[in-house]
Amino acid sequence: MILANGTFSINITKKIPEKNTIMIVFDISRSMLAEDISPSRMAVAKNTIKSFIAERKDDKLALIIFSGKAFLVVAPSTDKAGIEAFVENITPEYxxxxxxxxxxxNIGDAILLAKIELDKITGKKNIILMTDGSANVGSDPEKVASEIAKSQIPIYTIGIGKKDNNPLTYTDLNGQKNFFYDANGEKIIGDLDDELLQKIAIMTGGKYYSAENISDLQNAFNETNANISNNEIEEIKLQKFSLTPILLFLFFGILWIESIQRRKFFQKYQLLGTIKK
Known part of the structure; x- marks a missing residue:
């Protein structure tokens, strides 16, 4: 308790949920339109991300999208509805x-951008990386992950797509099925780099999930949701109270008591005077 300037202060301690900042790093390369997971990898991923966002009521969330280059499209925010609406509208054309x-x-530059943005803020920080490919441009992901580990930011990695080596297909605007082709005219098959994603997760204290279907993807986000806990922390606030109301109450209380005592005294005096007469 502190007394000063007509006020007294006390420390009030209460437990509150520890808030997280979660950076979702989302691969939106064209192969995410592949339909090996129906209706497409991207559609399933977006729905699962939106469900995850809705679960994180006390946290700030942010979003990075990437293909050959990474872009921060949603800075850390508690506007869950706004973030969900943005995710809903994402296409590879972004x-x-x-x-x-x-x-x-460009996995390396994507998680590097996540680190740069998260280093600007305090509190618990986490990264969720979702991709269906292997790093083929940009910074070395393992070197970046090593730096992120020093900042104690776990990366939960999710590799999406089947591993059956069948050529990937998508449906065009005319409803026609098409194959994906590379620069050499060869049909593209899945090239997910499980080993890299596992290394990134292990190096940073996160976890790797392989998602070959909707159930796998939902399980990955459910487990990640549980791992990114909202532990309770103690918050201490200095609460100030003014002494003025208390002093006024005491002052008028004393006056009231004195007035009663005086009234009783005069009543007694008058009574004695009457008896003497």
Whole structure:
């Protein structure tokens, strides 16, 4: 308790949920339109991300999208509805991947950008990385993960897509099924780098999940949701109270008591005077 300037202060301690900042790093390369997970990898991923966002009521969330280059599209925010609406509208066209330097899978620069943004804030921080490919452009993901580990930011990695080596297909705007082709005209099959994603997760204290179907993906986010806990922490606040109301109460209370005592005294005096007469 502190007394000063007509006030007294006390420390009030209460337990509150510890807030997290969660950076979702989302691969939106064209292969995410593949339909090996129906209706498509991207559609299933977006729905699962939105469900996860809705679960994190006390946290800030942010979003990075990437293909050959990474972009922060939602800074850390508690506006869950706004983030969900943004996720709902994401397509591969958000990044003009036909332009030089914008195609590919730039995992290294994507998680590096996540670190740069998270280093600007305090509190618990986490990264969720979702991709269906292997790093083929940009920074070395393992070197970046090593730096992120020093900041004690876990990365939960999710590799999405079947591992059956069948050529990937998508449905165009005319409803026609098409194959994905590489620059050499060869049909593209899944090239998910499980080993890299496992290394990134282990190095940073996160966990790797392989998602070959909707159930796998939902399980990955459910477990990640549980791992990113909201532990209770003690919050101490200095609460100030003014002494003025208390002093006024005491002052008028004393006056009231004195007035009663005086009234009783005069009543007694008058009574004695009457008896003497």
């Amino acid at each position: 990044i003009l991947q036909e332009k030089p330097g914008l195609s590919g899978t």
